[in-house]
Amino acid sequence: MNIEEALREAMSVEGAMGVALVDYDSGMTLGALGGNALLDLEAAGAGNTEVVRAKLRTIASLQLDDTIEDMLITLTRQYHIIRPLAELKGSRLFLYLVLDRARSNLALARLHLRRVEQALTV
Template sequence: MSNLDEAIKSLLSIEGATGAAIVDVSSGMALAQGGNPGFDLGVAAAGNSNVVSAKLRTMRDLGIKDEIEDILITLSSQYHLINILNTKETSGLFIYLVLDRNYANLALARHKLKGVSAEVSI
């Protein structure tokens, strides 16, 4: 788990980050999580696994063969980034990152998230 914990620390060091989790899509369980976004991160992780599953199912039904990179949900005060981990070792996992819109640079956060996601291993 140390690599997952290190990934959470790296994610939380992104400017504006208030919460982060690495989540199993099939169960909705967070394998690692950290931060304090102002809501229950475990419940949000489980809910977002439904978002990822629904999108994957829709892509399959449409015959779309591409891989999802990111899903972005914008709220009035936050950005919620879902980054699907697509390596053989991390298949079935995603990173969930919560950003405060007042302090985050979305482009920079996505760039840094991509770097962290490339380093995640279990």
């Protein structure tokens, strides 16, 4: 599945408000779908590169033999899921999905995003 198809598939999750594929080395968004004036996916993607980098530094400093599966940021009205693409060895990319908290099922959304990751080719 290419980037455009993967973004469309991620947006099919109940309550999805926006999704982006982001390079966390550069902070550049490689593709985005959804969003609105209050949800700038490019700005959010760039900002969340710092979240991913900070967690990776912490894992390294603690010398943990582990990787990030996904990260959840819970807001009052939204869930933000950050999923580094472990399936694409050597990539420094993550999927960033924003959900309307009142209309979404977090467990199903995480499972769905994992399936998108597994099918994505870049």
